[in-house]
Amino acid sequence: MGAIGSLYRTTGVRGLWRGLTVIVHCTLFITHSxxxxxxxxxxxxxxxELDSGFVCPLPLYLDVRADxxxxxxxxxxxxxxxxxxxxxxxxxxxxxxxxxxxxxVRLTDTELSLTGTTPLLFRRVQPAGSPGQNEAxxxxxxxxxxxxxxxxxxxxxxxxxxxxxxAQNGDRAIRCWxxxxxxxxxFIIVKGNRTDCSRNYDAPMLVEKMSGNILTVNEFVDRxxxxxxxxxxxxxxxxxxxxxxxxxxxxxxxxxGEQANSLDKKGPAGRFxxxxxxxxxxxxxxxxxxxxxxxxxxxxxxxxxQAGRFSAKTYGxxxxxxxxxxxxxxxxxxxLQTYFATGWQPGRVRAIPRPLDYVATINIRLVDGHITDxxx
Amino acid sequence: MAAQAQNESLLMExxxxxxxxxxxYSRPWGQVHYQNWLDSSIRAGGKDVADYTFSQGIxxxxxxxxxxxxPLLEEACRQKPKHHGYVGWVYLNIIRDYPRALTHYEAxxxxxxxxxxREGDHAVSYLRAEIYRFMGRPAEALPGYDKAIALIxxxxxxTWVSYRYYLARGQARLAFGMAGDALSDFEKxxxxxxxxxxxxxxKGRALHRLNRPAEARMAYNDALLWLRxxxxxxxxxxxxQDAVYEQQVETALAGLPKLP
Numbered sequence: 001m002g003a004i005g006s007l008y009r010t011t012g013v014r015g016l017w018r019g020l021t022v023i024v025h026c027t028l029f030i031t032h033s034x035x036x037x038x039x040x041x042x043x044x045x046x047x048x049e050l051d052s053g054f055v056c057p058l059p060l061y062l063d064v065r066a067d068x069x070x071x072x073x074x075x076x077x078x079x080x081x082x083x084x085x086x087x088x089x090x091x092x093x094x095x096x097x098x099x100x101x102x103x104x105v106r107l108t109d110t111e112l113s114l115t116g117t118t119p120l121l122f123r124r125v126q127p128a129g130s131p132g133q134n135e136a137x138x139x140x141x142x143x144x145x146x147x148x149x150x151x152x153x154x155x156x157x158x159x160x161x162x163x164x165x166x167a168q169n170g171d172r173a174i175r176c177w178x179x180x181x182x183x184x185x186x187f188i189i190v191k192g193n194r195t196d197c198s199r200n201y202d203a204p205m206l207v208e209k210m211s212g213n214i215l216t217v218n219e220f221v222d223r224x225x226x227x228x229x230x231x232x233x234x235x236x237x238x239x240x241x242x243x244x245x246x247x248x249x250x251x252x253x254x255x256x257g258e259q260a261n262s263l264d265k266k267g268p269a270g271r272f273x274x275x276x277x278x279x280x281x282x283x284x285x286x287x288x289x290x291x292x293x294x295x296x297x298x299x300x301x302x303x304x305x306q307a308g309r310f311s312a313k314t315y316g317x318x319x320x321x322x323x324x325x326x327x328x329x330x331x332x333x334x335x336l337q338t339y340f341a342t343g344w345q346p347g348r349v350r351a352i353p354r355p356l357d358y359v360a361t362i363n364i365r366l367v368d369g370h371i372t373d374x375x376x
Numbered sequence: 377m378a379a380q381a382q383n384e385s386l387l388m389e390x391x392x393x394x395x396x397x398x399x400x401y402s403r404p405w406g407q408v409h410y411q412n413w414l415d416s417s418i419r420a421g422g423k424d425v426a427d428y429t430f431s432q433g434i435x436x437x438x439x440x441x442x443x444x445x446x447p448l449l450e451e452a453c454r455q456k457p458k459h460h461g462y463v464g465w466v467y468l469n470i471i472r473d474y475p476r477a478l479t480h481y482e483a484x485x486x487x488x489x490x491x492x493x494r495e496g497d498h499a500v501s502y503l504r505a506e507i508y509r510f511m512g513r514p515a516e517a518l519p520g521y522d523k524a525i526a527l528i529x530x531x532x533x534x535t536w537v538s539y540r541y542y543l544a545r546g547q548a549r550l551a552f553g554m555a556g557d558a559l560s561d562f563e564k565x566x567x568x569x570x571x572x573x574x575x576x577x578x579k580g581r582a583l584h585r586l587n588r589p590a591e592a593r594m595a596y597n598d599a600l601l602w603l604r605x606x607x608x609x610x611x612x613x614x615x616x617q618d619a620v621y622e623q624q625v626e627t628a629l630a631g632l633p634k635l636p
Contacts, residue, residue: 052412058391072395073388074391078384079387081388095395098395104402114398117397117400117404256408259440294471375472
C-alpha cells in the first residue's frame with residue numbers, strides 16, 4: 001500500500017514537471033520553411049520519433065486534395081479515417097480539428113514534418129512506374145520466389161505469408177506481405193508477425209522499376225535510398241515458412257518503454273520462487289572469496305512467453321559498474337538461460353488487448369560470492 | 377479476419393491519436409528527452425536542483441540502472457534531507473539493500489526527533505521494523521511493530537490496522553519463538569484481508585509450531601485456495617519480500633503429520 005502511495009507521488013511530481021517543460025521547450029523549436037510549398041498531394045509516412053534517437057516506421061498514407069479535403073489511411077488501405085477538411089494559412093496547418101502551429105510544421109518540396117510529442121515525418125510520393133507495372137504485375141513477379149535485399153532475404157509465399165531471413169544469424173521471421181497500388185504508385189508492404197498480420201509494418205517499398213529479375217524500389221526510411229530486390233529463385237513448392245531463432249512479436253521494440261514493472265503482470269505466479277530455488281540449487285560459488293554486489297540479468301520476454309537476448313551487468317558493493325565477463329555473472333546468466341528460456345507470462349497492459357514483449361529483470365544480490373537475495 | 381480488421385482499426389486509432397497529441401503538445405516526449413531536460417535543469421541551478429536530481433535518480437531506477445540511479449539519489453539526499461524518506465523506501469523495496477535503507481530511515485527520522493515520521497502510507501517505526509525483519513533480526517524488529525500497531529490499535533481498534541502490520545509482526549514473533557503471540561497476530565490479520573494467502577500460510581505455520589496439525593492443515597488449504605485464485609501478494613511495483621508461493625505451502629503441507 002505504501003508502495004503504491006509513494007510511487008504515485010513520484011509520478012505525480014514528474015507529471016507536473018513534464019507539464020512545465022511543455023511550456024519551456026515550446027520556444028526551442030526553430031524551423032525554417034517556406035510557405036510557398038503546397039501541401040496538396042500524396043504523402044507516405046516515413047518515421048515516428050518515439051524518443052530522441054529512437055524511430056519507428058509510420059505506416060500512414062495522407063492524401064491531401066486541392067478541394068480542401070484529405071484522407072488519412074494505413075499505407076495498405078487496411079483502415080482509413082473519414083474524409084475531413086484541411087486548411088493552411090502561412091505555416092499554420094489545420095488537419096480536421098488538429099491545429100499545428102507554424103513552428104511545428106516544416107514543408108518542403110518533398111517532405112512534410114510535424115513536430116510535437118511524437119515528431120512525424122512524411123515524404124511525398126512521386127510515382128515513376130515503368131510501362132505495364134501495376135499491382136497485379138508486381139505481385140505476380142514476387143509470388144513464390146526468394147528475393148534478396150541487402151542482408152535480408154524475403155520468401156514471398158502465395159497467400160500472403162512472407163518469410164524474412166537475416167543473413168548474419170540465419171534467423172527467420174514469419175511476416176505477411178502484400179502489394180498495394182495507391183494513386184498509381186505500387187508499394188510492397190511487409191508487416192505483421194506469426195500470430196497477427198495487422199500491425200508491425202516495415203517501411204513500405206515503392207516500386208520504381210521492374211526489369212527481369214531485378215526490382216528497383218524506393219524505401220520510405222529516414223534517408224531515402226533506392227535499393228534493389230534481386231530474385232534468387234523459386235520457392236520450393238508446398239514448403240511453408242518455418243520460424244528460426246528467438247523473435248520478438250513487435251518489430252519496433254523500445255526497451256526503456258517496455259519494462260516489466262510497467263505491465264500488469266511480471267510473470268506467472270511462482271516465477272521468482274522458481275528462479276530462487278533453481279539458482280540456490282545450481283549455482284556453485286567459486287573457491288576463492290567471491291564478489292559482493294548485485295548481478296543484474298535482463299532478458300526480453302516475447303508475446304508468447306519465450307525469453308531471449310539475455311544480458312547482464314555486475315554492480316559492486318557501492319553500485320559501481322564492474323567490467324563484464326565476471327565468472328560469477330557468466331555462471332548465473334548460463335543457469336537462467338538454460339532453465340528460464342520459456343514459460344514466462346506475456347506482457348499485458350489493461351488498455352491493450354494483445355500480449356506484448358517486455359524486458360524482464362532478475363537481480364541477484366551476492367555477499368562474498370554467495371546468493372543472499374533474488375528479486376525482480 | 378474480423379479480429380484482424382478490428383486490430384487494423386485499433387492501429388489507425390492509435391496513429392491518429394499520436395497525430396492529435398503531436399498537434400497538442402509541442403515538446404517531444406520520451407525517456408531520453410526527459411533525461412536531457414533534467415540534465416539541463418540541473419546545470420541551470422536554482423532552488424529545485426535537489427528535486428531534479430532526485431527525479432533523475434528515480435528515472436534511472438525505473439530503468440533498473442543502479443550505477444546511475446544510486447549516486448543521484450544519494451546526492452539528492454545530501455542536498456535536501458527530506459528525500460531520505462523516499463530513498464529509504466527505494467532501498468527497502470526496490471533495491472532490497474537493507475543496511476542502506478536503515479541508514480536513510482535513521483536520517484529521515486532524525487529530522488524530527490519527537491515524531492514517528494511517516495513515509496508514504498507507513499510510520500517509519502514500521503518500515504524500520506521491516507528492515508530488521510528482512511535482515512534476520514526479529515528481536516530488533518518487534519518494538520517498531522509494537523509502536524506502529526499501538527498507534528492505530530489504541531485509537532481506533534484492531535480492524536483499522538493494516539493486515540500487513542499484523543502479518544509482519546506475527547512473522548517476527550514466530551521467528552523469535554513467540555508462536556502463541558504470532559498466532560494472535562495472524563488471527564487479527566485475516567479479517568482485515570480475508571483473501572490474503574500469506575496470512576493463512578503463516579497462521580498455519582504458527583499452528584504447526586503449536587502442535588495443532590488439523591488446524592494448520594486447514595490454514596494451509598486456505599492459503600492454497602487464495603494462491604490459486606489470485607496472484608502472489610505483490611503490487612505493481614515490487615514483489616513483497618515475504619510473498620508466499622504454492623510450492624512453499626505444498627512443502628509445509630507435506631511436513632504435517634500424516635492423517636490417520
